[in-house]
Amino acid sequence: MTDTDSTGTHSTGMVAGGVATRLYVDAPLQAGAELALDRDRAHYLKQVLRLGPGDAVGLFNGRDGEWRARIEEVARRGVRLRAEALTRPQAPDADLWLVFAPIKRQRIDLVAEKASELGAAAIWPVFTERTAMTRVNLERLRANAIEAAEQTERLSVPEIREPVTLGELAHRWPKERRLLLCAEAGDARPIASVLQEILRERGEAIGPAAILVGPEGGFASAELDALSKLPFVTAVGLGPRILRADTAAVAALACWQAIVGDGARRPPQR
């Protein structure tokens, strides 16, 4: 529903009443702040979006809200912008992580993109017994997550965490963070029931949570047994069909946001 195309380029359509392009930056944002974009982004603004001096873009950094900025100079080596006015104050994200076993390239890109679109605060790869991949390109995950955040009107980008093994994950897990284990085998309660119960018990104070999705082929049964015994783990079911890993991640994140997350909020009016 955004103006992106399937190759994943940025929106070039004007958003009604607002600015056409949103960019994530690291630098602090405040009125009058001057920012420089690196060569890649400069090229993108200049050659792909055909923007030049005087054009407006939106900037966000995950801390200072969204700012309207004006392009001041476009040069071969970079672009200089100046932040003009706050257009949206920073709002807190749902404290929801996605923990998932790495899958092949095209589908892991999708997982990062969709997790970012669906408001995950962090994305944490975990290696399990049946995980076929042996490494993860974190820079690539991060680039996909940033691009999706820019597209989706988020004011933040998900943190991309260093991969761990499932054993390390259990060992290092912050005990107060509830972990919903998407389990296609063994006992599991329907995800909607679990989420509605959390809502009844906690009301607005949902607390930190995470969704764990296993690899293609699922968790080994010893892994499922060990996970199920951890006090912070709740096994949840996503219905009678065996979902692909990327589908399971999107489905679980969507249900979480709809039932206990920010599903009642509306997109910003531009």
Place this chain on the structure above:
Amino acid sequence: MTDTDSTGTHSTGMVAGGVATRLYVDAPLQAGAELALDRDRAHYLKQVLRLGPGDAVGLFNGRDGEWRARIEEVARRGVRLRAEALTRPQAPDADLWLVFAPIKRQRIDLVAEKASELGAAAIWPVFTERTAMTRVNLERLRANAIEAAEQTERLSVPEIREPVTLGELAHRWPKERRLLLCAEAGDARPIASVLQEILRERGEAIGPAAILVGPEGGFASAELDALSKLPFVTAVGLGPRILRADTAAVAALACWQAIVGDGARRPPQR
């Protein structure tokens, strides 16, 4: 979470206690029925899966349940199988359609795949004012939906309907079928609230429903106004982020299945 890889080939891993490969067929299935697969599928079974005479596969046709079949003959021109025993009786699907504006190739493939994984009974392309695509490859949509159904343990495949314009859709719509319009602009109630209300009112008898997702760029405001006035339409919101069309489709289908659909059922034990 299945044994598929990112190129979308079929599972070759043995499912515990069951058969490795599930294939959708058109022909009737009953004990002793002899079936012939066409050249493409014969090649696939023989060359990709390396199956031969005596090997078992699972067959389903959307009507007669799932059958274990045995390969009897593998020849250059085709493969002959014989259905042996019913392994799962046919179960009704949720009566849920996905109506969506066609998007570019890679993402429309995903929509067909995910809608099938999430149990949609029909997929219906609709052309709207801002739909950039002018044609849809229905055969390709159907192939993606079938492959996903084979992977996901479904006993049916979604019907792929002939594309219509939004005007025709409204005109031809079966009035008793509730249409949830995913609206990123204008008034809309949170999807979880709408679904929980349906559940309270209807209990087990949810009745026919559909989810409508607009194109990249969203519906035109005149379209949104016209749709909102139709008695069978309910505008629903998916939270504060502007989701890509494919993400919105997956999120809405997942919420529907989790809250009013078959989310409480479990995958078959193999």
